[in-house]
Amino acid sequence: MPQEVFQVANNAVVWFLCFIVVAVALIQSLLYIRLSLKAADAIGFERRNVYKGLWTGAVSSVGPSFAVFLVMVGLISAVGAPIAWLRCSIIGSAPIEMTGAMLGAQAYGVELNSAQYDLNALAASWWTMSVNGIGWLIVAAVLTPHLEKVRAKFGGGDARWLVLIAVAATTGCYGYLSADTIGKALRNYRKALAAGGSGMVPLQPMIATIAAGVAMAVLIRASKKRPKLREYNLGLAMLAGMIVAAFF
Numbered sequence: 001m002p003q004e005v006f007q008v009a010n011n012a013v014v015w016f017l018c019f020i021v022v023a024v025a026l027i028q029s030l031l032y033i034r035l036s037l038k039a040a041d042a043i044g045f046e047r048r049n050v051y052k053g054l055w056t057g058a059v060s061s062v063g064p065s066f067a068v069f070l071v072m073v074g075l076i077s078a079v080g081a082p083i084a085w086l087r088c089s090i091i092g093s094a095p096i097e098m099t100g101a102m103l104g105a106q107a108y109g110v111e112l113n114s115a116q117y118d119l120n121a122l123a124a125s126w127w128t129m130s131v132n133g134i135g136w137l138i139v140a141a142v143l144t145p146h147l148e149k150v151r152a153k154f155g156g157g158d159a160r161w162l163v164l165i166a167v168a169a170t171t172g173c174y175g176y177l178s179a180d181t182i183g184k185a186l187r188n189y190r191k192a193l194a195a196g197g198s199g200m201v202p203l204q205p206m207i208a209t210i211a212a213g214v215a216m217a218v219l220i221r222a223s224k225k226r227p228k229l230r231e232y233n234l235g236l237a238m239l240a241g242m243i244v245a246a247f248f
Contacts, residue, residue: 009080018086062235104128182206204245212241
């Protein structure tokens, strides 16, 4: 990133404006927690179970946060620390934000982090990243009030079917993402071989996915004897996947 662009991207004014948005997201999180505590009291749900759920969620977020942080380092060097902090705080997907930054730069006619990446390209990247998140916000605002009705209709009022539907949807979602990751890794590996290259680097995503899956299976079995370990399963599995992939 040219020095002129770097100074603007990390300007104190940009930091302040980004802080306002991140503060709003933090306040929203605190309001949700307060609302959950009120709802728990209204239905007679014990506070200790609520706190246990909050703790489990906080611990489970450590693993995904590691993955976001690793990509965010590259995002910081591309579009500046304040915007990277802002976008990952309200969206939480560093790869999506990196893609938005790249598409914005390419739409302007330059490559991200190139010598031609000027202030106009930076503005194009920022706008693309911001517009890219609007669709998610609109869908959440419009459809969220109706999702519970749809879920209840699919389950026919049977709580067991609702659980099965939720599990099947989650399994299908992560299964699709994992299959897509492995498929891309294999295609990149074949391209590298066709180009006369060698090595396991193109297979890193596939190796990380498989290693994390094996680690999760081991951790699930271990957590049957040590239930407290269950809270850390996701974070430990993701960390195991990253460590194993690093060797390749």
